[in-house]
Amino acid sequence: xxxxxxxxxxxxxxxxxxxxxxxxxxxxxxxxxxxxxxxxxxxxxxxxxxxxxxxxxxxxxxxxxxxxxxxxxxxxxxxxxxxxxxxxxxxxxxxxxxxxxxxxxxxxxxxxxxxxxxxxxxxxxxxxxxxxxxxxxxxxxxxxxxxxxxxxxxxxxxxxxxxxxxxxxxxxxxxxxxxxxxxxxxxxxxxxxxxxxxxxxxxxxxxxxxxxxxxxxxxxxxxxxxxxxxxxxxxxxxxxxxxxxxxxxxxxxxxxxxxxxxxxxxxxxxxxxxxxxxxxxxxxxxxxxxxxxxxxxxxxxxxxxxxxxxxxxxxxxxxxxxxxxxxxxxxxxxxxxxxxxxxxxxxxxxxxxxxxxxxxxxxxxxxxxxxxxxxxxxxxxxxxxxxxxxxxxxxxxxxxxxxxxxxxxxxxxxxxxxxxxxxxxxxxxxxxxxxxxxxxxxxxxxxxxxxxxxxxxxxxxxxxxxxxxxxxxxxxxxxxxxxxxxxxxxxxxxxxxxxxxxxxxxxxxxxxxxxxxxxxxxxxxxxxxxxxxxxxxxxxxxxxxxxxxxxxxxxxxxxxxxxxxxxxxxxxxxxxxxxxxxxxxxxxxxxxxxxxxxxxxxxxxxxxxxxxxxxxxxxxxxxxxxxxxxxxxxxxxxxxxxxxxxxxxxxxxxxxxxxxxxxxxxxxxxxxxxxxxxxxxxxxxxxxxxxxxxxxxxxxxxxxxxxxxxxxxxxxxxxxxxxxxxxxxxxxxxxxxxxxxxxxxxxxxxxxxxxxxxxxxxxxxxxx
DNA sequence: CCATCCCGCCATTGG
DNA sequence: CCAATGGCGGGATGG
Numbered sequence: 179x180x181x182x183x184x185x186x187x188x189x190x191x192x193x194x195x196x197x198x199x200x201x202x203x204x205x206x207x208x209x210x211x212x213x214x215x216x217x218x219x220x221x222x223x224x225x226x227x228x229x230x231x232x233x234x235x236x237x238x239x240x241x242x243x244x245x246x247x248x249x250x251x252x253x254x255x256x257x258x259x260x261x262x263x264x265x266x267x268x269x270x271x272x273x274x275x276x277x278x279x280x281x282x283x284x285x286x287x288x289x290x291x292x293x294x295x296x297x298x299x300x301x302x303x304x305x306x307x308x309x310x311x312x313x314x315x316x317x318x319x320x321x322x323x324x325x326x327x328x329x330x331x332x333x334x335x336x337x338x339x340x341x342x343x344x345x346x347x348x349x350x351x352x353x354x355x356x357x358x359x360x361x362x363x364x365x366x367x368x369x370x371x372x373x374x375x376x377x378x379x380x381x382x383x384x385x386x387x388x389x390x391x392x393x394x395x396x397x398x399x400x401x402x403x404x405x406x407x408x409x410x411x412x413x414x415x416x417x418x419x420x421x422x423x424x425x426x427x428x429x430x431x432x433x434x435x436x437x438x439x440x441x442x443x444x445x446x447x448x449x450x451x452x453x454x455x456x457x458x459x460x461x462x463x464x465x466x467x468x469x470x471x472x473x474x475x476x477x478x479x480x481x482x483x484x485x486x487x488x489x490x491x492x493x494x495x496x497x498x499x500x501x502x503x504x505x506x507x508x509x510x511x512x513x514x515x516x517x518x519x520x521x522x523x524x525x526x527x528x529x530x531x532x533x534x535x536x537x538x539x540x541x542x543x544x545x546x547x548x549x550x551x552x553x554x555x556x557x558x559x560x561x562x563x564x565x566x567x568x569x570x571x572x573x574x575x576x577x578x579x580x581x582x583x584x585x586x587x588x589x590x591x592x593x594x595x596x597x598x599x600x601x602x603x604x605x606x607x608x609x610x611x612x613x614x615x616x617x618x619x620x621x622x623x624x625x626x627x628x629x630x631x632x633x634x635x636x637x638x639x640x641x642x643x644x645x646x647x648x649x650x651x652x653x654x655x656x657x658x659x660x661x662x663x664x665x666x667x668x669x670x671x672x673x674x675x676x677x678x679x680x681x682x683x684x685x686x687x688x689x690x691x692x693x694x695x696x697x698x699x700x701x702x703x704x705x706x707x708x709x710x711x712x713x714x715x716x717x718x719x720x721x722x723x724x725x726x727x728x729x730x731x732x733x734x735x736x737x738x739x740x741x742x743x744x745x746x747x748x749x750x751x752x753x754x755x756x757x758x759x760x761x762x763x764x765x766x767x768x769x770x771x772x773x774x775x776x777x778x779x780x781x782x783x784x785x786x787x788x789x790x791x792x793x794x795x796x797x798x799x800x801x802x803x804x805x806x807x808x809x810x811x812x813x814x815x816x817x818x819x820x821x822x823x824x825x826x827x828x829x830x831x832x833x834x835x836x837x838x839x840x841x842x843x844x845x846x847x848x849x850x851x852x853x854x855x856x857x858x859x860x861x862x863x864x865x866x867x868x869x870x871x872x873x874x875x876x877x878x879x880x881x882x883x884x885x886x887x888x889x890x891x892x893x894x895x896x897x898x899x900x901x902x903x904x905x906x907x908x909x910x911x912x913x914x915x916x917x918x919x920x921x922x923x924x925x926x927x928x929x930x931x932x933x934x935x936x937x938x939x940x941x942x943x944x945x946x
Numbered sequence: 947c948c949a950t951c952c953c954g955c956c957a958t959t960g961g
Numbered sequence: 962c963c964a965a966t967g968g969c970g971g972g973a974t975g976g
Contacts, residue, residue: 276974276975277950277951277952277973277974277975278974278975280951280952280953281950281951281952282951282952307965317953317954318965318966319953319954319966319967320952320953322965322966322967323967326966326967339960339961339964339965340965427967427968428967428968468970471970472968472969472970474949474950474951475950475951475969475970476968476969478949478950478951479951482950482951503949503950
């Protein structure tokens with residue numbers, strides 16, 4: 179049967195391709211066509227689709243265009259070549275499909291091309307796997323791969339047997355927020371750190387093995403509760419039937435993978451690290467060759483899909499040891515979900531937001547205090563997790579660790595979910611931006627170079643050669659710097675992260691019992707953790723830049739030097755020069771008023787004092803929480819958390835407590851966050867809020883998505899004059915501008931407050 | 947040689 | 962019980 183199938187398939191495929199290709203190829207072969215713009219632009223994988231689907235909405239079309247321009251060209255190029263040859267040869271049996279043409283990435287593009295990024299609720303948005311498989315002429319198995327990762331992002335949800343519902347990117351920002359949160363709670367940052375550290379330790383060889391094991395045992399392995407599947411409030415589990423299979427690896431793996439990006443500062447994750455972490459958070463360090471290999475294979479699958487979604491892109495991390503494949507997050511940066519007013523209508527029990535600022539603030543403080551005083555564990559997710567794990571532990575004690583137990587406990591928190599509307603905008607805009615970036619590469623390069631010099635370190639990615647000793651001192655030194663240096667921009671994200679607990683995103687985590695045993699290790703682990711990390715951090719910051727550089731395949735550059743410290747630069751760098759400039763213009767004009775705010779904000783961030791003043795020790799986390807895995811938060815810690823992922827030790831009233839970044843964020847941020855918010859938000863935001871909500875009656879999601887874009891447009895228009903012409907405008911200038919203005923980075927720079935305001939303003943405008 | 951990752955066997959699921 | 966799902970890893974492929 180396979181025989182039959184194959185031929186058919188090929189025929190179909192080649193068919194399409196050929197038709198398409200002819201035209202494109204010509205240009206390629208012939209210099210004339212390819213303008214400077216897209217030197218390589220060959221036919222894109224999507225091109226076929228485009229044509230076929232051309233009927234689709236403009237949105238889709240534009241997206242396609244963008245895509246075409248920007249990326250994935252490289253992959254396809256090859257394919258093209260093959261085809262070309264064949265063509266010339268004859269119509270014989272044109273090319274054998276060539277592996278590339280069958281790649282999951284391409285397939286995924288095709289798949290995605292069939293549905294709009296932001297489907298309207300009215301549409302049919304149903305996906306029939308059979309049909310899709312057939313239409314795309316692929317085996318079903320492949321479709322599952324795609325759908326699974328899409329499902330992990332809640333871009334689709336299973337309805338029934340052959341049925342899936344398409345949600346597009348509506349839930350994306352919420353999902354990412356939730357994932358980020360979970361990732362933080364799981365101390366992924368630390369785990370990454372650990373692995374890296376271990377890695378370099380190996381270099382010394384000595385008996386790294388032994389030591390590693392110890393380490394692992396002491397804290398690394400402590401990994402506790404395994405994450406199972408993160409769900410969003412709105413869409414828990416559709417078909418009851420579907421539910422059971424909730425925790426399957428690809429889905430979960432995909433989520434975890436994404437979490438790694440969201441949690442790490444450079445937002446670059448190497449395959450190796452990802453695999454290690456994803457593998458066994460339990461039994462690590464048993465270099466199970468085959469297992470590792472398999473994991474990597476899966477990761478490639480996932481990465482392909484994520485790449486198609488333009489959430490990540492492949493890069494290489496170069497260390498002294500050589501280059502390693504890695505992926506860089508190119509998706510929307512997850513903003514800290516701020517309490518947004520209009521919440522999603524989504525199910526959860528979210529208290530109606532009265533005045534956002536006030537409400538959120540109160541909640542935050544309430545949580546903190548209450549938990550402290552009362553042991554209101556329930557509130558804090560991590561606590562819940564702990565409890566769960568313990569329970570599981572008991573249950574499981576006897577069961578063999580390996581045996582997968584089906585019993586999963588789920589934790590559910592009811593929190594309000596917010597759609598950060600703005601968040602979505604950036605996402606949208608981002609893609610657009612990406613395109614531009616290519617052109618600007620060169621420029622970029624220059625920038626990056628300079629930027630590099632400015633910032634020194636790129637801590638994150640690679641561990642430095644230096645032994646721990648150095649680390650200690652360096653770390654301390656490092657700390658201060660990051661704080662000062664680290665600008666709000668990039669790092670702002672973290673802060674934003676804010677109060678998980680009350681944060682809008684609600685999610686449910688299903689724990690895997692098998693991992694329960696880990697609990698035991700828990701306490702010890704946290705005690706130990708701080709020290710090692712600190713070392714790492716310090717070292718890194720110093721040498722990191724030298725040590726690693728990241729390169730894009732195209733050789734774009736080393737865009738990402740990872741360093742938390744110079745978040746600002748880092749941010750800017752990636753963006754294209756033109757973008758930047760335009761962006762700035764926009765900012766200025768748009769945000770004149772905001773400027774003050776921004777400044778303040780920044781100053782706050784930079785100068786601890788401010789923040790400190792606001793919330794001194796008051797925000798310490800209660801012991802209970804500490805138990806969970808971390809310690810108290812402090813005034814400074816915010817910064818720390820923001821600037822450096824690593825952990826540091828802080829002194830608290832209680833004594834010296836080791837803090838992990840994630841924790842800090844959770845704790846501190848709220849406070850931090852809150853203060854500014856109140857001040858800034860109240861006026862405008864509140865007033866505006868009602869209006870907005872009304873407009874969005876139908877579906878918050880939909881509205882949120884669309885509104886922003888349109889608002890952005892308006893904005894753009896207004897500022898068109900301001901925007902520098904440097905940027906090339908392919909098809910529609912407007913869009914581009916929009917992209918620029920709405921850029922995530924931009925958003926991130928500004929304080930949340932600002933964002934909110936902006937949004938509102940824009941919305942108002944839109945509303946007429 | 948090695949990084950990727952296609953392919954499809956075959957165990958699970960769920961209906 | 963059978964079809965739908967989806968682990969998993971051999972081995973092909975392109976650089």
